[in-house]
Amino acid sequence: MIRLKDVSAGYKKNPVLTHLTLEIEEGRFAGIVGPTGTGKTTLLKTILGSHKVHGGEVMVMGKPVRSLTPGSIGYVPQLETVDWTFPVTVEQVIMMGLFAQRTYWPWPSRKEKIQVHALAEKLGVDQCLHHHIRDISGGQQQRVFLARALISNPRLLVLDEPTSGVDIKTQHDVLHLLQSLNKEGITILITTHDLNAVASHLPWVICFNKTVIAQGKPDDVFTEEILGKTYGGDLAIIRHDGHLLIAHNAKNKHNH
Amino acid sequence: MEFFLEPFGFEFFRNGVWAALMVGTLCGLIGVFIVLRGMSYIGHGLSHAAFGGAVLGYVINLNFYVGAGIAGFLAAVLINQLAKGNKIKSDAAIGIVTTAFFALGVALISRVRQFTKSFDAALFGNILGVTTVDLIIIGVVLILTVLAVFFLYKPLLFSTFDNEAAKVFGIRTELIQLVFSLLLAMSIIASMNVVGVTMIAATLVIPASTARLLTDSFSRMLIISAGVGAFMGVAGMFSSYQFDAASGATIVLCGAFIFCVVLLFTYVREKIDTHQHMHRHGGVAHSHPHHHDGEHEHTHSGHTHKEPDTHSHEHPHGTEYHSHEKEKGPAK
Numbered sequence: 343m344i345r346l347k348d349v350s351a352g353y354k355k356n357p358v359l360t361h362l363t364l365e366i367e368e369g370r371f372a373g374i375v376g377p378t379g380t381g382k383t384t385l386l387k388t389i390l391g392s393h394k395v396h397g398g399e400v401m402v403m404g405k406p407v408r409s410l411t412p413g414s415i416g417y418v419p420q421l422e423t424v425d426w427t428f429p430v431t432v433e434q435v436i437m438m439g440l441f442a443q444r445t446y447w448p449w450p451s452r453k454e455k456i457q458v459h460a461l462a463e464k465l466g467v468d469q470c471l472h473h474h475i476r477d478i479s480g481g482q483q484q485r486v487f488l489a490r491a492l493i494s495n496p497r498l499l500v501l502d503e504p505t506s507g508v509d510i511k512t513q514h515d516v517l518h519l520l521q522s523l524n525k526e527g528i529t530i531l532i533t534t535h536d537l538n539a540v541a542s543h544l545p546w547v548i549c550f551n552k553t554v555i556a557q558g559k560p561d562d563v564f565t566e567e568i569l570g571k572t573y574g575g576d577l578a579i580i581r582h583d584g585h586l587l588i589a590h591n592a593k594n595k596h597n598h
Numbered sequence: 599m600e601f602f603l604e605p606f607g608f609e610f611f612r613n614g615v616w617a618a619l620m621v622g623t624l625c626g627l628i629g630v631f632i633v634l635r636g637m638s639y640i641g642h643g644l645s646h647a648a649f650g651g652a653v654l655g656y657v658i659n660l661n662f663y664v665g666a667g668i669a670g671f672l673a674a675v676l677i678n679q680l681a682k683g684n685k686i687k688s689d690a691a692i693g694i695v696t697t698a699f700f701a702l703g704v705a706l707i708s709r710v711r712q713f714t715k716s717f718d719a720a721l722f723g724n725i726l727g728v729t730t731v732d733l734i735i736i737g738v739v740l741i742l743t744v745l746a747v748f749f750l751y752k753p754l755l756f757s758t759f760d761n762e763a764a765k766v767f768g769i770r771t772e773l774i775q776l777v778f779s780l781l782l783a784m785s786i787i788a789s790m791n792v793v794g795v796t797m798i799a800a801t802l803v804i805p806a807s808t809a810r811l812l813t814d815s816f817s818r819m820l821i822i823s824a825g826v827g828a829f830m831g832v833a834g835m836f837s838s839y840q841f842d843a844a845s846g847a848t849i850v851l852c853g854a855f856i857f858c859v860v861l862l863f864t865y866v867r868e869k870i871d872t873h874q875h876m877h878r879h880g881g882v883a884h885s886h887p888h889h890h891d892g893e894h895e896h897t898h899s900g901h902t903h904k905e906p907d908t909h910s911h912e913h914p915h916g917t918e919y920h921s922h923e924k925e926k927g928p929a930k
Contacts, residue, residue, distance in 0.1 A: 353684075390766045391766070392762065392765050392766050411768075412767060412768020412769075413767070413768060415766070417763060417766045417767065419760065419762065419763050423760070423762075424760065425759065425760070428634060428758075428759050428816075429634075429810065429813060429814050429815055429816045429818075429819050430755075430759060430815075430816055431814075431815065434755075434816065435759075438752075438755070438756045438759070438764075438767070439767065441752040441753060441755075441756045441764075441767065441769060442767050442768030442769055445752075446749040446750075448748060448749075448751035448752065448817075474814040
């Protein structure tokens with residue numbers, strides 16, 4: 343589904359990614375984890391085709407990413423980057439996912455409206471379609487932006503920090519929703535800082551620190567050695583009753 | 599009535615009113631994108647750049663609009679290019695590029711003193727300065743802008759809301775930005791003689807900000823902003839005639855007055871809609887601003903009465919919004 347070969351990206355004088363090679367199979371539900379400032383977002387933007395690469399090849403669905411038709415990849419940005427005061431309703435935000443289709447008429451067609459309503463119903467936000475985006479709960483806001491990403495029926499869904507800034511129940515709900523979308527055949531790639539959420543919900547994890555440190559099932563990848571290489575060695579792993587729990591090792595000094 | 603109709607007997611006033619009506623509508627429309635993109639300062643800067651271009655154009659025997667147009671568009675593109683890198687922010691880019699163009703105009707004027715009078719209208723706006731050619735140019739720019747906003751509504755809306763995401767979703771954001779820069783430069787140049795470069799920023803920002811106070815809908819904001827712009831243009835032009843003051847100043851003062859009235863209106867409306875009193879959710883008594891939209895019982899000094907309310911409203915606790923079901927017992 344995604345194939346990066348010898349990719350270099352970032353600022354020319356100070357590249358964030360250098361000669362990166364990464365392959366993600368179709369149907370995966372994968373989480374990219376790693377410390378802040380190590381290139382997770384640059385990697386995501388490179389996969390989305392919105393970041394210029396200095397070298398190498400970025401192939402998505404067998405084609406160079408920049409030659410894909412609009413709507414082939416669904417994208418959910420970090421909710422912290424959204425301007426919540428902007429005058430738009432939930433319905434208008436979801437509709438934006440169809441804006442790249444070359445229609446110059448400003449009003450949505452009947453077909454588009456039906457499409458939006460059906461998806462909103464599926465994601466449980468049909469009751470708030472005419473609400474301003476600021477006037478709905480954090481969980482609903484996440485679903486609205488997910489709906490915008492899904493409206494064009496993409497085969498690949500990319501989410502930047504979908505679990506940040508929401509409470510634990512919303513986080514749980516969002517990850518479960520993503521699981522069910524993945525079961526429908528959508529390949530999903532997320533970045534997150536929440537290692538425990540990844541350990542408990544995601545079947546595949548990519549440890550990233552300027553390059554791929556390791557990738558695989560959380561049980562195999564979340565070892566002290568790999569997390570040490572990824573984060574710098576201050577994480578402890580607790581295995582209890584078949585569950586993984588990752589915590590800061592209080593005995594070590596924090597390394598921010 | 600005579601007081602209002604009398605100035606319409608003069609052709610220059612009729613021209614001025616038409617110009618102000620169109621300029622107000624134009625600035626109202628463009629201003630929505632300026633305000634929502636957080637670029638309020640750019641109108642101020644570009645008008646100054648256009649002024650520099652107009653003076654330079656005069657020196658090399660170019661038409662006023664051609665000189666101003668080239669400078670305005672060039673400044674918009676330069677600002678865009680400078681701000682693209684990660685070292686210079688857009689406000690600094692605006693400050694550098696537009697002030698440099700304006701300084702060029704000022705330097706040329708101060709070198710040849712007889713220019714000064716000719717550029718008064720461009721600086722402060724002048725009801726007497728509106729010619730038929732001005733009217734045609736303003737009309738053409740207005741039509742082009744309305745058409746662009748209509749047919750590029752979707753990409754303009756998406757790129758204004760979230761440019762980064764719009765790009766990922768396949769919107770040609772760079773092309774949209776270029777078209778927008780062109781429209782903005784044309785609008786500023788067309789408005790210069792009526793409003794004056796020193797007042798254009800307010801003409802762009804006031805109608806859109808007023809409209810934002812009144813609506814949470816983007817399309818309605820466009821319509822209200824254009825309406826407010828048109829109204830403040832006409833009212834300002836009328837005041838300019840009555841008080842014998844520069845039209846740019848009177849248009850902006852009328853706009854500022856409308857903004858204050860709407861601000862007061864929305865403040866009072868919010869106070870009426872949202873009120874705060876002690877009440878209970880479960881066992882916790884607390885108070886916070888909330889809306890009343892049904893009926894509930896209150897106990898005051900031993901007697902109980904009904905007031906409009908359900909205690910089913912959304913309000914934040916921490917970061918999360920949630921709603922409560924109606925309280926059975928009386929609210930305190």
